[in-house]
Amino acid sequence: MSLPTSLALLTLTLTGAALAAPKEPIKFAVTLEQMRGHYDASLLNYRNGDLAMAAKHAKHPANELYAAVRGDLTPALQQKFLADYARINQTLAAKKPYAEYQKVMNTFYADVDTALATLGAARNDPKFAAQVIAQILENAEHEYEEGVQGGKVTNLAEYQDAISYVARARTWFDRSARNFPQRQRDETAGALRDAAAVIARKGDVKTLEKAVDQAKEELGEISGVKQAPKSSNAAYFANINRLLAAAKAHYAGGMTDDAEEALIGAYLENFEYLESPLAKQDKALETKLEKTLREDLRALLKSKPSAQKFNAAVDAALAELKKARALLGE
Known part of the structure; x- marks a missing residue:
């Protein structure tokens, strides 16, 4: 027996809403607030005439944090976020008046609120x-x-x-x-x-x-x-190793988005906490690893290399991490 059309549509709507709920609600909300925090700082610097610092803050939401929430955004919100990032960067690059920069930023903030609304009752x-x-x-x-x-x-x-x-x-x-x-x-x-x-x-x-x-x-x-x-330094290193291995496996399996999410986790949720102690031991190595984990591996991923080339780059990073671990006595 088939469902009435109206009931079938309601069932599909409810199912779609359920699928849109973030799989890690706390992480989802916190990451969105990190985006807002970066843009708040960008706005402040823009108003004060420090466009270089405004640009530095503005790059983090799109370049680093978006990948951590992308899978939990509806397709419509994904399109809105990407369009917002583009408008923000264009306005910044064109050195438009502060009021225009604030306007495009407010559009993004509204879209963040829409994304947070997918949390449903949990948000309150x-x-x-x-x-x-x-x-x-x-x-x-x-x-x-x-x-x-x-x-x-x-x-x-x-x-x-x-x-x-x-x-x-x-x-x-x-x-x-x-x-x-x-x-x-x-x-x-x-x-x-x-x-x-x-x-x-x-x-x-x-x-x-x-x-x-x-x-x-x-x-x-x-x-x-x-x-x-x-967490101990040893735990952070262990997490990075696990996530980099996962990135390799995901990429080999054709799951590029999952591979990028693993790379984001390796950096944002783990290596960032090792930067300060490692810099005190070997600043050059810390800087190199930060660039590798934060930028280079993800840039390589986006270029769609062979699995062999991607694995080689990850393995090179793991070798450098092994040196860092030894320096920190882990």
Whole structure:
């Protein structure tokens, strides 16, 4: 017995909506907020006349972060995001007035909101919001560690990322705070203020870590997800090795998008946390590996090389990673 046409269409619509739901909702939301954070920093620099720094921030959403969410975006949103990136880059390159740059950026922000709407009811769940805020703050702490040493800004882009990420965390908190228990709400608000103050005065990273840990502890009580212990360097290296092996397997199987996602994970979720300790041991090797994992392997992937050529490039990176691991005593 066939379904009535209207019911069949409704079934297809509901099925399509289910398929559109992100497979890793927390990671999806946090990555979108990272995009916004980069563009917030780009806007600030653009307004201040630093177009070079504005361009540096603007390249991250499309060049690095998009691949991490692409598979969770509907085809229509994929097209919108790519069109937004193109308009943003064109406006930046043409050095249009700030108001025009802000206008195209606001279009992208609206599309991010549409993407977040695919989370459904989860987006308004205080437990979900608490996990998103905690992860954004962890990312801010990492960026700050990369950007400030001894009370001085050593990497302006990373420092500005830390500022933007804390602001994005604060936005999520302000929207969700009324649904948090009062004690956790008050303690988290205080920790967020402390974190922002440490960053503003370029304070010690340990002081920032203390504020972030306090916020994460309170947020963990809300979400029921306790703070995970910080990963060791050995764990990061192991994850990179696993993800690079996965990239090779995916590419050999014709799954280029999956291969790129594995490369993104190897860099963003693992090697970034090794950059600071490795730079203290061998800055040249750290710089080389950062470029390889962040840019070169993905650029090679996009050129559609033979599986043999791609595997050789990945194996060369693994050999360099082995040297880095030895330097860090892992």
